[in-house]
Amino acid sequence: MYRGREGQWAFLLHRLSGLAILSYLLLHVFSIGSFIFGERFYMAIHHTYDLWPFRIGLVFITAGVVYHAFNGLRIIVMDFTGAGVAYQRQMWYGVMVLSVLSALYAAYHLYPRLIGGF
Amino acid sequence: MIRARTFMDARQQSHSNAELNWWIFMRISGLILIFLILGHIYMTFIQVSEADATFDAVVSKLSNPAWKFYDWLILALSLMHGANGARYSIEDYVRSRPNRAWVKGLFYTVIAVVFAFGTIGLFSI
Numbered sequence: 001m002y003r004g005r006e007g008q009w010a011f012l013l014h015r016l017s018g019l020a021i022l023s024y025l026l027l028h029v030f031s032i033g034s035f036i037f038g039e040r041f042y043m044a045i046h047h048t049y050d051l052w053p054f055r056i057g058l059v060f061i062t063a064g065v066v067y068h069a070f071n072g073l074r075i076i077v078m079d080f081t082g083a084g085v086a087y088q089r090q091m092w093y094g095v096m097v098l099s100v101l102s103a104l105y106a107a108y109h110l111y112p113r114l115i116g117g118f
Numbered sequence: 119m120i121r122a123r124t125f126m127d128a129r130q131q132s133h134s135n136a137e138l139n140w141w142i143f144m145r146i147s148g149l150i151l152i153f154l155i156l157g158h159i160y161m162t163f164i165q166v167s168e169a170d171a172t173f174d175a176v177v178s179k180l181s182n183p184a185w186k187f188y189d190w191l192i193l194a195l196s197l198m199h200g201a202n203g204a205r206y207s208i209e210d211y212v213r214s215r216p217n218r219a220w221v222k223g224l225f226y227t228v229i230a231v232v233f234a235f236g237t238i239g240l241f242s243i
Contacts (some may be wrong), residue, residue: 015207021199029193029232032176033239039173062163065155072148079145109164 006089014071015070017064024061055114063103140202147199180243193236201229210215 031049035042048054074091077084084091107114179185204225212218 015203018203019207022204025196025200026228026232027155029239031235033235035173035176036239036242042173042176046230062159065159069148069156070151073152076145076149106164 006092008069010074010088010092010095013067014075017068017071019063020064021068046067052114055110058110059107059114060101062106063099067095067099070098144199144202147195151192151195153195154188158188158192168211177243182239186240186243188239190240193233193240197229197233201226 001036031042031045034045071092073087074095077091078088180189205222208218208221208225212221
């Protein structure tokens with residue numbers, strides 16, 4: 001059964017994380033690329049991105065990228081091996097554990113910034 | 119050999135399999151992006167403290183051609199991978215044909231503008 005089981009959530013999360021990463025990428029290219037307009041413009045954007053919702057968002061984007069990367073590997077393994085299909089549920093739980101761990105690691109590592117900003 | 123007078127003829131006679139090529143592209147670019155992007159996040163986000171990510175740091179890092187190439191490869195591959203992934207979502211969820219046409223047109227325009235902007239930014243240093 002696919003509906004309502006791990007496979008469906010893996011698919012949905014893969015799409016959502018992919019769209020989230022793409023929107024982050026568009027903002028990221030704009031904000032980093034804005035250095036061509038000079039330091040004042042660049043810093044004005046980066047002070048806006050220093051608001052707390054964006055700082056917390058960075059932890060989620062790390063977890064989202066890790067999820068998308070390792071779930072993508074899971075998809076590739078499923079596409080090319082039969083064993084990958086047989087163990088897709090177990091692999092998905094592995095992917096979820098990796099994503100949660102990397103979110104925790106990023107939050108721990110960036111704790112001073114999460115609390116205090118730059 | 120394609121002898122088509124209209125677009126519909128051409129489509130019926132074409133033997134190219136664009137969707138298959140995109141399917142393969144998503145797997146290959148995904149594999150490459152895993153290394154490029156996890157490395158990028160580690161080197162510029164985890165390893166470096168935030169106080170170091172200043173305007174001068176960005177400019178001096180990008181003056182190295184190797185980082186320029188690394189970042190441009192991420193830009194090109196991830197925009198293509200992301201644009202095609204979002205195209206799958208648009209085709210699945212935007213149900214009416216006229217809406218799909220303008221949503222896609224707008225979306226591809228944004229992707230092209232961001233790609234041009236990023237490329238100009240990278241190579242203007």
